[in-house]
Amino acid sequence: MKVSLLKSDFFSALHSLYPQEELQSFFSLLAQHILKMTRLETTLQAEKELTEEAVLKFSKAMDRLEKFEPIQYIIGEAEFFGLLFKVNRHTLIPRPETEALVDWIIQDSSTQHPTPGTLLDIGTGSGCIAISLAHHLTQTRISAIDISSEALEVASENAIRNKVQVDLKRQDVLELTTLPKQFDIIVSNPPYVREQEKAAMQKNVLQHEPDIALFVSDSDPLLFYRKISRLAKTGLNPGGILYFEINEYLSKEMVSLLREEGFKQIEVKQDIFGKDRMIKAFNHA
Numbered sequence: 001m002k003v004s005l006l007k008s009d010f011f012s013a014l015h016s017l018y019p020q021e022e023l024q025s026f027f028s029l030l031a032q033h034i035l036k037m038t039r040l041e042t043t044l045q046a047e048k049e050l051t052e053e054a055v056l057k058f059s060k061a062m063d064r065l066e067k068f069e070p071i072q073y074i075i076g077e078a079e080f081f082g083l084l085f086k087v088n089r090h091t092l093i094p095r096p097e098t099e100a101l102v103d104w105i106i107q108d109s110s111t112q113h114p115t116p117g118t119l120l121d122i123g124t125g126s127g128c129i130a131i132s133l134a135h136h137l138t139q140t141r142i143s144a145i146d147i148s149s150e151a152l153e154v155a156s157e158n159a160i161r162n163k164v165q166v167d168l169k170r171q172d173v174l175e176l177t178t179l180p181k182q183f184d185i186i187v188s189n190p191p192y193v194r195e196q197e198k199a200a201m202q203k204n205v206l207q208h209e210p211d212i213a214l215f216v217s218d219s220d221p222l223l224f225y226r227k228i229s230r231l232a233k234t235g236l237n238p239g240g241i242l243y244f245e246i247n248e249y250l251s252k253e254m255v256s257l258l259r260e261e262g263f264k265q266i267e268v269k270q271d272i273f274g275k276d277r278m279i280k281a282f283n284h285a
């Protein structure tokens with residue numbers, strides 16, 4: 001089969017399911033990944049004959065797109081903060097909102113003297129937060145935990161792929177009574193989507209991303225935040241900072257929670273869409 005035919009088959013099979021722009025981007029990613037061709041090359045070399053293996057791989061990818069599987073799972077990687085991360089169905093696909101949280105920590109840390117020596121990422125998933133921070137905060141020793149051993153395997157591969165050192169450990173944060181040591185920074189993007197918000201979510205997220213990474217009960221949506229804040233009260237060094245990604249609808253409740261737990265200088269920050277998306281708070285001695 002020639003590149004030109006593969007391309008026309010791809011667009012005619014999927015045009016009723018996705019907007020044209022999104023399909024263009026999917027085609028480019030798959031061409032890069034499977035055919036090792038850039039988008040421009042697929043046009044300039046439209047008459048090129050493809051191997052049977054490449055055509056088969058492309059057709060399997062098309063089947064998965066028909067089932068609304070996220071393109072990042074199909075190609076097995078996602079870009080985050082300028083780095084490439086392996087992802088699979090055990091790891092949440094890193095989101096742009098989370099890049100803003102990483103950026104906040106890097107900006108803050110660059111103005112701190114001395115620079116933070118230790119940092120813990122709770123619920124690390126693919127390791128995107130811990131690994132991007134390790135890449136930028138080279139003086140900081142980074143640890144990360146997650147309940148999912150499958151996610152931790154991916155995080156470990158991602159640390160190697162991105163040439164950084166992160167201490168990874170399987171741990172259920174809800175079972176912890178204390179943290180193993182004291183940290184200068186604790187960061188977490190824990191599960192925070194309420195069951196009641198499911199109805200408004202897209203099929204590709206609901207059917208393919210891990211429930212354990214996303215959902216909390218309607219009756220206690222701040223469960224993880226409360227637990228982590230309590231652990232952070234003793235697990236943060238005096239003057240240490242706690243950072244969270246938060247549910248956009250629960251920022252007021254988050255401020256109250258952190259205030260009740262005794263944190264100071266609480267600051268909420270919006271994402272690029274103007275939604276309350278992250279919060280930081282200081283642990284004063």
Ligand SMILES: C[S@@+](CC[C@H](N)C(=O)[O-])C[C@H]1O[C@@H](n2cnc3c(N)ncnc32)[C@H](O)[C@@H]1O
Nearest residue numbers: 094123124125146147148172173189190191213
């Ligand atoms: C919203 S995802 C965040 C993943 C990654 N940090 C990111 O920002 O893309 C939440 C993560 O918390 C982990 N998790 C869920 N329950 C947990 C628990 N009880 N203890 C530790 N980690 C947990 C999930 O496995 C998942 O990787």
